[in-house]
Amino acid sequence: MRAPLPQGEQKARAVRSMFDGIARRYDLVNRIMTFGLDVWWRRKATRALKLAPGSLVFDLACGTGDFCRDLARAGMRAVGYDFSFGMLASARTTAPLVLADILSLPVPDGRADGITCGFALRNVVELKTLFAEMARVLRSGGRIALLEVSEPRSRLLRWGHGIYFNKIVPFIGGLLSDRAAYSYLPASVAYLPPRDELLDMLHAAGFPDARRVSLSGGVAQLLVGTRA
């Protein structure tokens, strides 16, 4: 049986130290584990922002800066925020990076034109606080594009995906990086609310048109919306 997942401050500390520990090989394991699909998902999310070149986009939980690079390639001005020094130190981007908790951004209200966030929703202590913070720092009409893992709807795909995510990912992670961390990553999906609840939370936070796009047979999801 799995140990219970940490909550509150204990979760924040566990997440930060886990990412500090796996930072150096994070990109390599990501590419292998997703067969490179993560690259395609981030590019799709960047396009889904539908923002003009020059727009200021905050990439929350930027990790090693993959989204920042895509945003810069699309002509946008990216700023990355993450609380893991290890991840920021391993980042390969020329975007400014800020060591900060994304639940309390050191940014004035209404400053950003867009927000991206890749695979971090299940890592934060309070999703409601994160969505409220996104709404606070975005200007009216600003856009969000949030990526997260998901479970396929088809029973057969869900079965195959379950084996891959819960058994093979920790195995590959163990060979190349840290088995405990790559066992936590699939387990942490339990933190995610059901898909409809996730959308309801975004609507209530000030993104009335928020919608969900299923990616690659349902193994990932993209949440897009506009700040009212």
Ligand SMILES: C[S@@+](CC[C@H](N)C(=O)[O-])C[C@H]1O[C@@H](n2cnc3c(N)ncnc32)[C@H](O)[C@@H]1O
């Ligand atoms: C799975 S990684 C994703 C990195 C990157 N966004 C990507 O697409 O590859 C999750 C990141 O979220 C960061 N993170 C989690 N909770 C955070 C918080 N409260 N404040 C800042 N960063 C956080 C972690 O440090 C880690 O870098």
